Amino acid sequence: MEQIKTLCASFYAMLYFKKNEEEITVADRTFGWVQEAYILRNLKNVVSVFVPESPVNRILRTDKIPRLIAEKDGRDIFIKELEEENIRIPYTHLKGKGTPAGFTRSNAPCSGIIQAVLPGQRKEYQSDWPADSFLRWAVSVGFLDYDRGEDVCSLSELGRQYADAKEGSEEEANVLMTAFLSYPPVCRVLSLLAEEEHLTKFEIGARLGFLGEAGFTSIPQYMILEGLLEAKTKEERTKLLQDTEGTSDKYVRTICSWLIQMGFISKVPKEVTGRRGNRVSSAVIPQSYKLTLKGRTVLKHTTGVSRFARIPKRVMWDMLATKAADREYLRNRRTHIIKYLEGGYRSPLQIQEYLNSRGIKEETETILDDLQSFVRIGLQVKKNGDTYRVMDEIKGLKLPDEGRSGIPVKSEVSVYKDYLRTHMTHVDHKYLILVDLGFDGSSDRDYEIKTAELLTSELMFKGARLGDTRKPDVCVYYGDHGLIIDNKAYGKGYSLPIKQADEMYRYIEENKERKDLLNPNRWWKIFDESVTRFSFAFISGSFTGGFKDRINLISARSGIHGAAINSVNLLLLAEELKAGRLGYEECFRLFESNGEISFPFSLPSGDFC
Structure with missing residues (x-):
């Protein structure tokens, strides 16, 4: 168990090491999910870049790129690419290079073709983030084709129809409807x-x-x-x-x-x-x-009801997982399932056997979660008895060349989640995200929110996420017992540094004294007056180092007992509580152990990383 926890923490530490813009790989593309790209006219301008001699293409070549982009950033190469009869442009040339050292996003120089297309609020061009958003939008709805092998974009037939359609015309509206409903x-x-x-x-x-x-x-x-x-x-x-x-x-x-x-x-x-x-x-x-x-x-x-023809769905491999540690593995698994379910009704056991024939071993509970997720992303999945079928005609979904980087493998985190799926029969599987968030060093807020939601919405605790300056992250109570919680989303395993231990001690003392002079925000008002017994807890993806010594130190100084619990064991505890196999009084006794709370469980043997 300890060995797997250590491996898992190391894996995430490597995964979440921040990449420079220039190091982004093809696997990091997240086509299919779009933020911060709103205006249809700007989308049309982006698509029109790929139409030779269109007004947008012409003004880029003759005016904007010569003025806005330096030679060292690709000016002459970009102009040549836009002059081609069949325009195919590398993604990095479209998006730009990001923010160079010594600049901020607001004043970074223009270094991408799409940056020059999009007008900024205080300058003539946008930064690389909006450029990337509009590119993902155009690719996701089928106006641009994307060649994964070469990492280049080109105009699709639907994109040509959109670019050629008169603005505001019925033809344009029909093309947009087809694109969006796909x-x-x-x-x-x-x-x-x-x-x-x-x-x-x-x-x-x-x-x-x-x-x-x-x-x-x-x-x-x-x-x-x-x-x-x-x-x-x-x-x-x-x-x-x-x-x-x-x-x-x-x-x-x-x-x-x-x-x-x-x-x-x-x-x-x-x-x-x-x-x-x-x-x-x-x-x-x-x-x-x-x-x-x-x-x-x-x-x-x-749905293709009555006289309305069903529009095929455009599903790209990239949209089948985004931030998960082993997203390539998840994308491949889900691609196999979708393609298998296009051919007819299949039971979870048949899907399991099919995946096994493709070298992918999964529990049926994981498959059922994927089927539910397909509906949640917008696919039509029909159930007939204990069998399922994807009713949509799927376009654009294909596995990448596995030979380029080897066959993707499942991470330990997914193994943990697979185990939990087979045991969480009372707790909603949406809370499995706590396993991911516990190791993501950039997701403290989401981790706190989801922890509070699990305890107060799924279970019967009262309380809330506080998570503000000079407040604990989460406080909950049940009956006369309250719990002060510190969440730590940490990629390397959380060692409970002395600074955080002192912070918890301060919260405990503030709660004892309850004086405005100590803390005018009076966060302790979250507890009902009937709450008279308190303990503290640290929650993280995993723990390492001398965290138990710091827990004992807090307890010795404050006279209050506490404990640590990782995300996996928190979910197992939640399942025991909701199933009625564990009482709330017994639950609070666990948080008075001054150690790490863990439930006995075994993972399947095998190599996962």
């Missing part, structure tokens, strides 16, 4: 709005993307409601709504901006309610949406 996440958003009529971006975001997987986070709406109720000014409420969102929430906001421009949905503020103490409170979330009559009509093209 994009599964658009269909997912539309279908959710068709089912439930009026939804906020958080309600949609919670149901978009792969289940329990890094890269698809959503802020629980009840936390947004609590924040809106606590905000004292309109400015605070506006800032909360603008700045607080998960990755999936951002995807929803981006997709909805397209659909509003198409007239498929409308933006209609929604009043949401929730219980706060003994009373019901409400607040308005402006980023909420409804389906229009036009949207309800075009949605029929996704």
